[in-house]
Amino acid sequence: EVQLVESGGGLVQPGGSLRLSCEASGFDFNRWSMNWVRQAPGKGLEWVSYINSNNRTIYYADPVEGRFTISRDNAKNSLYLQMNSLRDEDTAVYYCARDFKEMAIDYWGQGTLVTVSS
Amino acid sequence: EIVLTQSPGTLSLSPGERATLSCRASQSVSSSYLAWYQQKPGQAPRLLIYGVSTRATGIPDRFSGSGSGTDFTLTISRLEPEDFAVYYCQQYGSSFTFGPGTKVDIK
Numbered sequence: 001e002v003q004l005v006e007s008g009g010g011l012v013q014p015g016g017s018l019r020l021s022c023e024a025s026g027f028d029f030n031r032w033s034m035n036w037v038r039q040a041p042g043k044g045l046e047w048v049s050y051i052n053s054n055n056r057t058i059y060y061a062d063p064v065e066g067r068f069t070i071s072r073d074n075a076k077n078s079l080y081l082q083m084n085s086l087r088d089e090d091t092a093v094y095y096c097a098r099d100f101k102e103m104a105i106d107y108w109g110q111g112t113l114v115t116v117s118s
Numbered sequence: 119e120i121v122l123t124q125s126p127g128t129l130s131l132s133p134g135e136r137a138t139l140s141c142r143a144s145q146s147v148s149s150s151y152l153a154w155y156q157q158k159p160g161q162a163p164r165l166l167i168y169g170v171s172t173r174a175t176g177i178p179d180r181f182s183g184s185g186s187g188t189d190f191t192l193t194i195s196r197l198e199p200e201d202f203a204v205y206y207c208q209q210y211g212s213s214f215t216f217g218p219g220t221k222v223d224i225k
Binding site: 035037044045046047050059061096100102103104105106108109110111 | 163
């Protein structure tokens with residue numbers, strides 16, 4: 001069974017940093033591209049970042065470009081999102097999500113809440 | 119960047135009725151790269167349809183997708199109580215973008 005478990009969310013002040021982690025199990029993690037997708041409270045889904053299976057292709061959404069860094073450790077079956085210079089508008093549930101052939105997202109974690117507030 | 123618009127914003131229907139949800143793109147979308155998701159309160163989204171019309175694993179056949187170019191449709195042939203939820207379309211070009219969602223609620 002595919003499982004994605006996020007951790008690392010919490011309350012942080014504007015301008016602060018946070019590192020999210022996602023532990024994957026139930027599939028060959030090193031063969032799959034991955035994404036982070038977020039959802040602000042009461043709002044829709046917003047794609048954040050993509051990384052391919054071997055770390056060579058990375059994309060970011062414009063609102064986070066230059067502030068967030070996606071990475072992965074295939075030996076640890078783990079995906080990460082380093083978030084710096086956080087803003088109020090980054091407040092959201094962040095989902096770790098498996099990429100399905102660059103066509104869709106077929107598995108999602110349960111999400112971790114990041115709250116940016118003073 | 120391709121922008122997706124979904125209509126209606128809210129669809130109020132009764133169990134057993136047919137639901138037709140629309141997704142319109144600002145530019146043509148490759149038919150391989152249009153998907154639909156269902157999300158219930160407090161839960162992660164669930165993939166329903168990918169490649170415009172292919173049902174994901176375990177999705178019942180009352181869900182169907184169609185369309186091409188800039189206009190796409192998700193149809194739920196007969197609404198079951200568990201189908202009342204928010205539905206998002208999504209496209210993949212150089213990145214993923216999602217529509218704003220359609221809420222299907224009980225009339």
